[in-house]
Amino acid sequence: KNSYAASSEELLKLLEVEDKLVENLNGYVETLRKKLNILEQSLKTMNFEHYKMKDDYEAYLGNPVNSFRLIHRLHTDWGKWHQYGSNIHKDELERIEKAHQMRKLLPTALDLKQACRGIDDLISFYDLKPDDLAVGFLAGYSDPETALSAHDCFALGDFSMNDRKDDRAKAWLNASLKQLNEEKLPHKINPLKKTSVLNTWAVLQMKNQELAHDHHHFGKLPKKADRNFLSLWIYEEMITKRKCRDHFRQPSRLHCRYNSSTTAFTRIAPLKMEELSSDPYMVIYHDVIYESEINWLLNTSEFTLSQVGSAGTRSDIRSAKDSTITLSKGRVVGTLGQRVTDMTGLSMEMSDEFSLINYGLGGQYVLHTDYHNHMNEMRWRDGDRIATVLFYLGDVESGGDTIFPIIDVSVTPKKGSAVFWYNLHNTGDMNIRALHSGCPVIVGSKYVLTKWINELPQMFSTPCMKNAVYSDV
Numbered sequence: 001k002n003s004y005a006a007s008s009e010e011l012l013k014l015l016e017v018e019d020k021l022v023e024n025l026n027g028y029v030e031t032l033r034k035k036l037n038i039l040e041q042s043l044k045t046m047n048f049e050h051y052k053m054k055d056d057y058e059a060y061l062g063n064p065v066n067s068f069r070l071i072h073r074l075h076t077d078w079g080k081w082h083q084y085g086s087n088i089h090k091d092e093l094e095r096i097e098k099a100h101q102m103r104k105l106l107p108t109a110l111d112l113k114q115a116c117r118g119i120d121d122l123i124s125f126y127d128l129k130p131d132d133l134a135v136g137f138l139a140g141y142s143d144p145e146t147a148l149s150a151h152d153c154f155a156l157g158d159f160s161m162n163d164r165k166d167d168r169a170k171a172w173l174n175a176s177l178k179q180l181n182e183e184k185l186p187h188k189i190n191p192l193k194k195t196s197v198l199n200t201w202a203v204l205q206m207k208n209q210e211l212a213h214d215h216h217h218f219g220k221l222p223k224k225a226d227r228n229f230l231s232l233w234i235y236e237e238m239i240t241k242r243k244c245r246d247h248f249r250q251p252s253r254l255h256c257r258y259n260s261s262t263t264a265f266t267r268i269a270p271l272k273m274e275e276l277s278s279d280p281y282m283v284i285y286h287d288v289i290y291e292s293e294i295n296w297l298l299n300t301s302e303f304t305l306s307q308v309g310s311a312g313t314r315s316d317i318r319s320a321k322d323s324t325i326t327l328s329k330g331r332v333v334g335t336l337g338q339r340v341t342d343m344t345g346l347s348m349e350m351s352d353e354f355s356l357i358n359y360g361l362g363g364q365y366v367l368h369t370d371y372h373n374h375m376n377e378m379r380w381r382d383g384d385r386i387a388t389v390l391f392y393l394g395d396v397e398s399g400g401d402t403i404f405p406i407i408d409v410s411v412t413p414k415k416g417s418a419v420f421w422y423n424l425h426n427t428g429d430m431n432i433r434a435l436h437s438g439c440p441v442i443v444g445s446k447y448v449l450t451k452w453i454n455e456l457p458q459m460f461s462t463p464c465m466k467n468a469v470y471s472d473v
């Protein structure tokens with residue numbers, strides 16, 4: 001048997017095959033529709049009698065003719081219904097048999113592979129984008145009629161993955177998810193499950209990290225971490241050690257207690273907190289934001305697609321979808337501002353507005369520090385970000401930890417928790433140990449709410465230690 005993908009002659013034959021299949025399925029649907037019509041008719045008749053009787057069955061049965069009819073129809077009609085239902089029409093059977101016969105004319109797995117290879121070559125040779133193909137944009141022409149289905153994209157993603165083109169595979173999987181969300185005519189008999197796509201994604205993600213582990217970049221890097229190279233170096237180290245992947249949430253070296261001392265509020269309603277690090281000072285609060293507040297945040301905010309904000313640039317590697325929003329209005333925002341004060345003992349004056357970030361599949365926040373480290377008059381005028389509070393608005397199925405690679409702390413998003421840490425030393429110097437990153441989301445989506453706290457209004461409430469020991473890396 002010839003390969004279908006190879007020539008247009010062969011493809012023409014396939015068109016004929018499809019013609020016949022469509023004709024056959026049409027006939028099958030027609031036969032079933034006739035059957036359905038008959039059944040609907042009988043149902044009407046039988047319902048009519050049945051409900052007439054139920055209206056007032058004493059009156060109904062008081063009439064001997066009705067009693068006779070009841071017995072008669074139960075004896076004959078209902079028995080016939082069973083017979084009719086179990087009797088598969090000859091035409092029906094023939095249609096199924098024909099579809100079965102035609103299976104041997106259908107393309108095989110090998111044909112599909114060759115077709116995938118064809119598309120893949122097009123992409124390689126002409127530098128096309130899977131995203132463009134997915135929506136029917138090809139070589140300058142846009143035709144929604146030729147858009148690929150979620151299933152198509154998934155098949156191409158699977159092919160690219162087996163062909164070791166991981167970036168391309170990810171692009172296809174993304175396109176597949178997008179089509180899944182937008183599909184107007186989803187396939188009822190052979191539906192594509194979202195979890196299948198997500199699982200393949202997860203496999204890909206893990207494979208990537210395996211590869212990163214195999215390349216020992218270490219040798220090429222400066223032995224003594226030069227300040228300028230620090231970021232790069234740590235980043236490499238992070239990948240190599242697969243910190244994101246290992247869920248090595250450190251058991252708390254310090255201790256867990258209730259915070260009942262920061263403000264008057266916490267004295268009445270202590271917050272559950274867990275200390276993660278003393279340099280920089282870092283704690284997690286549990287159950288610190290209510291379900292109702294989370295719902296308000298997620299339902300009221302309009303997500304605008306944009307790159308993750310000023311503190312860190314978004315990864316070039318990939319980031320499926322993320323969005324930031326500034327929340328400046330609303331009662332909940334005021335309440336949450338007060339909550340942050342209760343947690344930190346810090347004033348919210350001059351701080352950035354809350355920022356809501358949503359990460360989709362593979363979404364990440366590359367290694368960064370939250371401070372600006374302006375070393376001129378801007379610092380005295382605008383202040384720097386002394387501390388950060390990061391609320392987790394939901395759980396993440398897999399991935400998405402916030403990691404602090406220098407101090408080996410990793411925080412797994414947990415709905416209702418918040419992590420608080422200092423970015424600056426008491427001296428006002430930046431603390432490089434607060435370097436952090438949002439790991440790529442593997443499965444699920446991640447919502448966080450960030451408050452970057454300004455140093456200036458804290459002037460009189462935080463201790464000033466002029467000659468503090470500079471505890472760098």
Ligand SMILES: O=C(O)CCC(=O)C(=O)O
Nearest residue numbers: 365401402437438448450
């Ligand atoms: O999403 C995360 O885990 C990190 C977010 C972050 O670093 C920030 O908002 O500054």
Ligand SMILES: [Fe+2]
Nearest residue numbers: 311369370436
């Ligand atoms: Fe950050």
